[in-house]
Each structure stands twice: as structure tokens, then as C-alpha cells.
Amino acid sequence: MLIFSVFKTLTDQTVSVELKNDLSITGTLKSVDQFLNIRLDNIKVLDEGRHPHMMAVKNCFIRGSVVRYVQLPAEHVDTQLLEDATRRETAATKR
Amino acid sequence: MDASHSGIQEPFDLIRLSLSERVFVKLRGDRELTGVLHAYDGHMNLILSDVEETIMIVDHVDGAPEGHATVNVAKRKMEMLFVRGDGVILVSPPSRT
Amino acid sequence: MAGLQPYVDHRVLLILQDGRAIVGVMAGFDQKSNVVLSDSKERVYSMEEGVEEIPLGLYLVKGDQIVLIGELDEAADKAVDLSTIRAEPLPPIRY
Numbered sequence A: 001m002l003i004f005s006v007f008k009t010l011t012d013q014t015v016s017v018e019l020k021n022d023l024s025i026t027g028t029l030k031s032v033d034q035f036l037n038i039r040l041d042n043i044k045v046l047d048e049g050r051h052p053h054m055m056a057v058k059n060c061f062i063r064g065s066v067v068r069y070v071q072l073p074a075e076h077v078d079t080q081l082l083e084d085a086t087r088r089e090t091a092a093t094k095r
Numbered sequence B: 001m002d003a004s005h006s007g008i009q010e011p012f013d014l015i016r017l018s019l020s021e022r023v024f025v026k027l028r029g030d031r032e033l034t035g036v037l038h039a040y041d042g043h044m045n046l047i048l049s050d051v052e053e054t055i056m057i058v059d060h061v062d063g064a065p066e067g068h069a070t071v072n073v074a075k076r077k078m079e080m081l082f083v084r085g086d087g088v089i090l091v092s093p094p095s096r097t
Numbered sequence C: 001m002a003g004l005q006p007y008v009d010h011r012v013l014l015i016l017q018d019g020r021a022i023v024g025v026m027a028g029f030d031q032k033s034n035v036v037l038s039d040s041k042e043r044v045y046s047m048e049e050g051v052e053e054i055p056l057g058l059y060l061v062k063g064d065q066i067v068l069i070g071e072l073d074e075a076a077d078k079a080v081d082l083s084t085i086r087a088e089p090l091p092p093i094r095y
Helices: A002-009 A079-094 B010-017 C074-079
Strands: A014-017 A023-034 A038-044 A057-062 A067-071 B021-029 B029-041 B046-060 B068-083 B090-094 C010-015 C021-029 C035-044 C052-061 C066-072
Touching: A002 A023, A002 A079, A002 B010, A002 B029, A002 B068, A014 A038, A023 A057, A038 A079, A057 C010, B021 B046, B029 B068, C010 C035, C021 C052
Parallel strands: none
Antiparallel strands: A014 A023, A014 A067, A023 A038, A038 A057, A057 C066, A067 B068, B021 B029, B021 B090, B029 B046, B046 B068, C010 C021, C010 C066, C021 C035, C035 C052
């Protein structure tokens, strides 16, 4: 839930999603759901010469389970807020 | 059995006490990360900053005897990174040395 | 929500867990992101020859096999001469 909320705050920011097939896709985060499925707009695939498969694709839906990493815009992430929220969430789920 | 004064009763407590500290993360696919831990959840999804990733690439040389392989190491840095928990093998707190 | 509704009746590219790329018109989907494509074709990439399109017709893809669904810009897609494209097939997802 916490991570889902973080992604929601990053809507309309630029992120880079690296998949478990080594494909890296940069785009504008349009939406995310509870499974961390991600919708990206204005996408660009890293190393398009080697991966021309998505040349004509402008926006896409990525299944959360195939994501390895998402590079986030650091200036839009409040790390103190994250740490506090993480502590609160772990305290709440413990009981 | 009272471990409460150390604050550690279950495995996730070790990660909780590493918040805002630099941690070492071992991942599937011969990958390792170090970075400052800012968030995690029960799936071991992580958010790290100031991340350095190390990928071990093992090249098996054709015709070379068994066990003779060259290991190449690729490194890269990322400012702020979400790591999906299903790839995480271990999270290690900062070394106290 | 990162739903698939916007893709219905649009020409899409599906990338599957085993690395296959399939294009078709999304006829429908369900809660598990199972997808029905009409007029679908598999695009087979290789370094030796141009992209080969294999007609599949009406096709049901199980949701858990899907890596990514991308909306195809039809004009951009038609502008690409597939016979000139040389690329390795996408690698399969490795967990």
C-alpha cells in the first residue's frame, strides 16, 4: 500500500522502468494500480537500435510482476516522509 | 526470551532499523546494490537512493575446461530507485566497522 | 487505475513472457488481464532476415503471460518497412 501511494504521488513525472527481460522504457507515469501495474505515456526504449520492437508504440501498460527496477525522479521523492510512513506502516501491521 | 531491548524480534525489524542507512542488497540475476534505504514493505519492495548496482557477467569461454570462465563486472549509479521485492535475495544492514 | 480499457478497439503490441511479440486489435480483456486480440499476427525478429509476420487470427492471451501492452501508432507502424528491420528477438523474462 505504501509503495502504491508513492507511485501515485509520482503521476505525470518521468520514470524509467527496467523489466526482467532487460528492456528499459522511459516515459511519463500516467497511472499505477495495487499490483504496481504501470501505464506510461510518450515512451522511449533505451537502445532502440537493438530493440526496434516498440518503435511505433507511444504508450504502454506494463505488468507489475515483470518490473525489476523503476528509476524515480529524486527531486520528487521526500525521503524523510517515506521513512516515517514506512515506520508507521510496519507498526500498524505488527499488532 | 526478551529481545525487546534490542528492538529486534523478527527479521523485518533488522530492515526497519536500517532505514536511512546504507544497505547492501543481493538480487536475482547476479546483481548487487548498495544504497540508502528509505522505504520497504512486506514484499521486500524497496526504495533506495544514491544507488550503485554491480552486475556480474560470467562469460564461459568456448572450449575452455570446466570452471574456466571470465567474470566481468559492470557498475552503474542511480539516484533514486524502486526495487521490486520478488528479485530480492537478501538485505544486509550497514557494516558497523 | 492502470486499466486496459483505453486499449479496447485499438491496434496494440503485446510482448509475452517468452519474448514473443504479437500485434492485433484488442477486442476485449478481463479482470485478470486476459486479452482477446482480433486480426492478430506474431512478429518474428531475427538478425538474418527482415521481420516475418505470422497470421494468428483471433487469439486469446492469458494475462499472466503478458509483459507489456503497447498502443500502436498506426501511421508510424505502417511507415516502418518490416522487411528492413534486423533485430534479435526479445529475451524471455528471467525471474
